[in-house]
């Protein structure tokens with residue numbers, strides 16, 4: 294008989310990490326040593342001046358602290374919630390070496406940026422007009438970050454977003470427990486307040502249209518993210534639900550959001566954890582099936598620990614083989630038992646079938662969360678691709694093509710596999726600088 298685990302309280306109590314009170318924030322800020330050449334600043338991909346903003350919190354200059362954060366990272370409120378801080382800024386905090394708790398940089402960042410949002414303070418304005426027009430395609434962290442920087446420089450910026458709401462995966466992908474939709478939408482509003490025109494339900498269709506808009510705009514920045522969860526090629530695959538769609542439907546309270554009782558999620562990354570956590574918040578039992586072991590999972594370690602606390606079951610060394618249905622309804626997932634073979638060229642041990650009987654996981658839904666689709670000749674807008682990612686020069690976000698005013702960044706270009714919100718924000722910043730330098734050169738030449 295299946296034992297049904299109770300739903301832990303923290304799964305129904307809003308954001309998983311509580312906000313700091315002003316007293317807590319000042320106390321925590323006073324623990325900071327304000328290191329010169331601080332390691333945390335180098336470890337933050339957007340290089341926020343962390344000692345500076347923490348010092349401002351300690352002197353009760355919360356607006357100043359938030360301004361310092363947003364100068365380097367316009368999506369500071371999102372990053373404060375979603376960054377894997379143990380692997381970035383907090384992981385580099387000198388306190389770790391002194392056997393002390395690291396400074397809670399993420400929560401302090403949230404305290405400052407939430408203050409700005411709650412008070413409706415607008416620390417930045419659009420720069421003096423340059424007369425140049427830039428189109429940004431995609432309104433996720435990369436697109437919004439670039440749009441804000443370009444508007445601050447004085448360019449006229451339009452954003453096209455194919456979905457109903459702007460914000461990319463901050464709006465549709467990252468679960469409410471970590472980031473509510475309202476925070477992502479408030480950041481979208483802050484970008485609009487800089488005079489950026491955000492047109493939703495507006496998609497860039499194909500390579501021909503890209504060539505067309507590249508003639509009408511002085512520069513184009515592609516911040517398209519990646520696609521849906523790829524399809525699995527197993528019997529009964531037509532019954533499998535796309536994990537990203539499931540999370541989005543529940544997060545935006547879509548009437549199409551299904552209600553399940555017992556789900557099996559296939560995958561081992563952050564999307565798998567988020568899909569399983571979403572099912573738990575809906576009152577369902579959730580099991581993650583993965584063909585390797587915990588050591589090979591790609592999810593951030595903190596997320597794995599969080600999932601275990603949320604009562605999510607993990608079945609390792611189990612590779613999906615067939616979705617079982619009864620009277621047309623999903624009733625289970627049959628898995629082949631695996632074992633670990635030798636490491637591949639990247640040092641990752643391969644899963645190979647073990648000589649053991651198959652395993653049946655009973656469930657009423659199978660959800661796939663095995664990464665996102667990349668680009669190909671059909672979907673890649675006729676641009677050069679590298680292993681399914683848009684091929685850009687690392688430093689400059691420039692695409693090596695005859696379209697010299699087309700740039701790209703964010704997940705769509707992150708072939709190195711280190712895709713995350715803060716990386717996308719930094720990509721957007723770098724692209725904005727490259728675009729401004731390109732437009733300056735055009736002006737000087739022309």
Ligand SMILES: Cc1cc2nc3c(=O)[nH]c(=O)nc-3n(C[C@H](O)[C@H](O)[C@H](O)COP(=O)(O)OP(=O)(O)OC[C@H]3O[C@@H](n4cnc5c(N)ncnc54)[C@H](O)[C@@H]3O)c2cc1C
Pocket residue numbers: 375376377430431432433434435436453454455456459460461462463466467468471495496497498516517518519537540563564567702703704705712713714715717
């Ligand atoms: C479930 C999930 C959980 C995650 N959790 C975390 C986390 O906890 N921490 C973290 O740091 N990162 C997390 N990530 C990763 C993070 O969300 C991404 O790295 C980040 O959103 C990438 O930003 P982006 O702007 O490149 O792309 P996206 O956020 O994907 O935005 C791309 C936007 O472009 C739009 N678009 C695409 N094509 C077109 C077109 N042709 N025309 C117009 N618009 C278009 C899309 O609709 C979308 O809005 C998570 C990702 C997922 C899937």
Ligand code: SF4
Pocket residue numbers: 336337338339340341343366372373376378381382383398399402715
């Ligand atoms: S943006 Fe992320 S990595 Fe950088 S300081 Fe803030 S929480 Fe840390």
